[in-house]
Amino acid sequence: MAGDIFFSMRDIVKDYAMGGETVHALRKVSLELAEGEYLSVLGPSGSGKSTLMNIIGCLDTPTSGTYILRGRVVSEMDEAELARLRNREIGFIFQNSQLLPRLSARKNVELPLIYAGVPPRERRRRAEEMLERVGLAERMDHLPSQLSGGQQQRVAVARALVGNPSILLADEPTGALDQKTGRQIMALFRELNQEKRTIVMITHDMNIAANARRVVHIIDGEITEGEAQAHA
């Protein structure tokens, strides 16, 4: 929270070729995020918010512009470097939790650690720790299909956190949940942010976005800063 810059984007442009037509998903987006911030990116579908998330999450590189994450120039990295960066720095939470159906909750949480090369015993310990942290100590050996939607999303949060990334990047984290469970997940996010974890949440839902300390709007690939909102 010391105000250190977490990431910095300057004039990010992302174009897609779609059926012979060029789609300008992002038009000169500039955005800065400080360590420990909790940011919501609010925008309707087709606004370019998924593209923005992909670039923040190092899943994709911009067509032009500079993206610097914790002092590293992401926009110039190759695929393998991006993969390592994602593994170390970014904890993804997807809308549909995206758990592997044949793996137990614990195994799912262990997944990022496998690619980090963490030995099995330590992996297990850390996964169990994380599942306890999200309140699923009793359900570690359950398969995703044996868990409720809210529990699945908690497993996803545990998986995002297990590698101790510097940022949690959530794409519509409550999109598939009912309101009550959604509120529980939001409470968990707030808690994590209070522990100084940087969070970026992409959503189309204004009420959800209001959970964050800072909100930016994205419309037609352009960003406008919104007002910081009080916690719901």
Next chain:
Amino acid sequence: MLKRIRGTFVMLWECVTMSLDNIRSNKVRSFLTLLGIMIGVTAVIALITTVSGVTGSISNSFTELGVGTITVSVTGTDLKTGVNAEDLARLSALETVDGVVPSVNLSGRVAYGKKVESNVTVAGKNAYYFNINPDLIVDGRALNFVDDDNASYVCVISQSMVDTFFFGVNPVGETLYLSGLPFTVVGRYDTDSGGGIAAIFTGRPDVIIPYTTGLRVLNTAVVNSFTVYLAEGATSKAASEEMEALLDSLFDFEEDTFTITTMDTIEDTMQTMMGMMSSLLAGIASIALVVGGIGIMNMMLTTVTERTMEIGLKKALGAIPWQIQVQFLIESFLLSLIGGFLGILLGLALSWGLSRVLDTVFVLNWGAVALGVGFSAAVGIIFGWAPARKASRLNPIDALRAV
């Protein structure tokens, strides 16, 4: 660095367990897929093992009958058309040679009393022949060197001759007429024993007489083929070299006057032929392996499509493209290897069964087993390559969106 290597191992091991899990969770489909490999390997193993079993049986009987023998056939020169008794004695005296058995073959009409039999095979042998086949004579006496030296008109006859001519009569001491010449029967021999390698090629003679007598009947002084028995510890190579030197000097160093055939050369030729046959058969059988490989490729392509979300997720969580590729390669490799192992078991069982039916020896051919393992592993990797590459190239964003 060490940590990195360890990390890679951790990752690879995880790939193996996950692959096994995937194979297990799609039991029927996995089995149908590896069936192709299994059948291919079964065919290859069964063919190679059976052929090598048959080869083994044949060379065993060769060894049994022909160990330490060399056959020599002589065409000689215009002046000297074969080897005479003196030459044979010199050959026998060679260091590498234990003894020499000349073969003089004639056939003729045999008469005893009123019974007449034509086309009776008669072979001229020497005393040494009976020395090295001590069990041959079952009744009476064998031919000895006195018979050789005197070219006596004596003979030993086979059991079938006894049955034909001497029903109820003791043949020893009786006189047979062989092409009109009187021979005294001195012994009877058992058709089922002895005879050496020549017996395989020429069959057992009905009557054996001293070879010197045979030469006299044929009105010649020379022998055109003989079998050499090696001295103990002598190699057929050394013996043939020594013999060659002597025969060369006997025939004035002219070209193409004799041929030396060792068991080794016969066996070598046979081994080569059998080897070629088994490679040919295995080659045909390996077509099945290719078909099996295509099956694996097909299944892997389907799997990659089905698991798009998994691939995208793993990439998002930090999997590097080659890690994804390795994961799918390991899966097709394991699938193929399992098929290979089942095929080896089935193939060995099949050839064991065949060896029972064909009454040949069952030889566990480790080369064939290694070939089966190697083949199936290679098929898994070769045909898994393209699908794995496809998986590794999936864009994580598209892959995640596909759900």
